[in-house]
Amino acid sequence: MDSTNISFLKRNSPVRVTLYGVLFWFLLFIFVPVKVKYSLSFFPVLYIVLNYLFFIIGINSIKTTNQERLISYSVNIPVLKKIMYVVIFIALTGVSLKVFDRFYLRGSSFSNSMSENRELLGSTGPSIISIISAITNPFSFVPLFIYYYIKLKNKKLFIVCLALFFSASIEFVVLGSRSGLFLLLVLFGVYLFYFKKIKLNYKRVISISLFVFFLGIYSINLFVERTKDFAKTDKKAIKHILTNANYNFTIEPTKETKDAILNSSNKTYVATRLGLINFVQYYTHGMYEFGYLYNNYIGGHHYGAYTFSVFAKFSNILFKTNIDLEAGKKSFPRKGIYTTFYGPIYADFGWFSLVFVFLMGIFQKLIYNKVLLGRFQYTPLLFYFLIINFFIPVINFINGAQGIYALTAFTIFAFIYTLLSGNIIISRKDNKTKYFRILKNRPHEENYR
Numbered sequence: 001m002d003s004t005n006i007s008f009l010k011r012n013s014p015v016r017v018t019l020y021g022v023l024f025w026f027l028l029f030i031f032v033p034v035k036v037k038y039s040l041s042f043f044p045v046l047y048i049v050l051n052y053l054f055f056i057i058g059i060n061s062i063k064t065t066n067q068e069r070l071i072s073y074s075v076n077i078p079v080l081k082k083i084m085y086v087v088i089f090i091a092l093t094g095v096s097l098k099v100f101d102r103f104y105l106r107g108s109s110f111s112n113s114m115s116e117n118r119e120l121l122g123s124t125g126p127s128i129i130s131i132i133s134a135i136t137n138p139f140s141f142v143p144l145f146i147y148y149y150i151k152l153k154n155k156k157l158f159i160v161c162l163a164l165f166f167s168a169s170i171e172f173v174v175l176g177s178r179s180g181l182f183l184l185l186v187l188f189g190v191y192l193f194y195f196k197k198i199k200l201n202y203k204r205v206i207s208i209s210l211f212v213f214f215l216g217i218y219s220i221n222l223f224v225e226r227t228k229d230f231a232k233t234d235k236k237a238i239k240h241i242l243t244n245a246n247y248n249f250t251i252e253p254t255k256e257t258k259d260a261i262l263n264s265s266n267k268t269y270v271a272t273r274l275g276l277i278n279f280v281q282y283y284t285h286g287m288y289e290f291g292y293l294y295n296n297y298i299g300g301h302h303y304g305a306y307t308f309s310v311f312a313k314f315s316n317i318l319f320k321t322n323i324d325l326e327a328g329k330k331s332f333p334r335k336g337i338y339t340t341f342y343g344p345i346y347a348d349f350g351w352f353s354l355v356f357v358f359l360m361g362i363f364q365k366l367i368y369n370k371v372l373l374g375r376f377q378y379t380p381l382l383f384y385f386l387i388i389n390f391f392i393p394v395i396n397f398i399n400g401a402q403g404i405y406a407l408t409a410f411t412i413f414a415f416i417y418t419l420l421s422g423n424i425i426i427s428r429k430d431n432k433t434k435y436f437r438i439l440k441n442r443p444h445e446e447n448y449r
Helices: 006-011 014-031 042-060 077-105 114-124 128-149 155-175 178-194 202-231 234-243 255-262 267-295 309-319 342-372 376-390 403-421
Strands: 034-036 251-253 424-429 432-436
Touching: 006 342, 014 042, 014 267, 014 342, 014 376, 034 267, 042 267, 042 342, 077 128, 077 155, 077 403, 128 155, 128 178, 128 309, 128 376, 128 403, 155 178, 178 376, 202 234, 202 267, 234 251, 234 255, 234 267, 251 255, 251 267, 255 267, 267 342, 309 403, 342 376, 376 403
Parallel strands: none
Antiparallel strands: 034 251, 424 432
């Protein structure tokens, strides 16, 4: 029986997830006490609305696969098991190179502050090792997916797959990247729901709620610790977050909320209230920052070199090209903030982004249809696109949280599976085709599920 969860895919189509993301943004903004300091003007709003519209038109321009054609492909399970070990090797190589690059070549350390680690990594610049590790390390997300897909029962292998999946958290903790940790947990949650590892009931809802609560406490404490690098004390760090944090430029807590947090001596209350307000600012400020970016944009556009900078880095290192990697960063009037999905896209394409998002919608629908048909190798890529879609009002998860590396790894994985599990044609002559298969089944193994 195929492990494709059709009901999950239909409930969470690219269009639906996109609209869920918009609804969630509005609910947060309406029900949490924050006030806008920099209002959106007409043209930024028009830009965002038209880009959403063209994206959805792109998705709907391709017809969804017919019900009777669903799951028309079979998966070669014995070969898939072998491919899993190939992917584990690639992922382990990526993790090893990442640790070597970050902690040995570039001097990061758990004993350094988060600011010091960021400064070290920013000052040393990319190398061929860092590029290779960045591309291979996201393969660590794939073994757990395969493990769940083929329903293995091997505790040791499961621990290896789980450890690989969460290995990226080491770097995110060292750098204090909350967006990276958040992305990791969201992808893990998608895996669990897709493979029905979680079935919601009263007890589980309470457990998940408690987990989210304590995760929020940890997240805000992480932010406070990062702020203490220059604020020195908890009190000063909290006050800075409430009044001077970067996103207070466009959206900030109400005066009553700030006073209630600063005047409380209850640490749990402070962390909870601060965490909630901070999360909403963190989540909603990008929309208003995009408005500021649009109205104060600096310089020309970069035609993909900013959003897809990894390919520019790769070209500069291997082919000695001279693509200016800093030009995109200099185009933004403000640093260290989110500008929704559309900020980096605007920096690259301006109003030609309408063409880009239309084509992205078409591509997503093609991937979605492939997964509906049972082409499981495209499922991790689809999952990542769904995450991108949900968080369009917040952040560009292609450009942010090393997303382009994850997209590249998931695309390569789909190619690897197709190559290693398929028949490679050598020649065609007299209506006869000669081919060979790289990974072959043993005689006693079943060929297909």
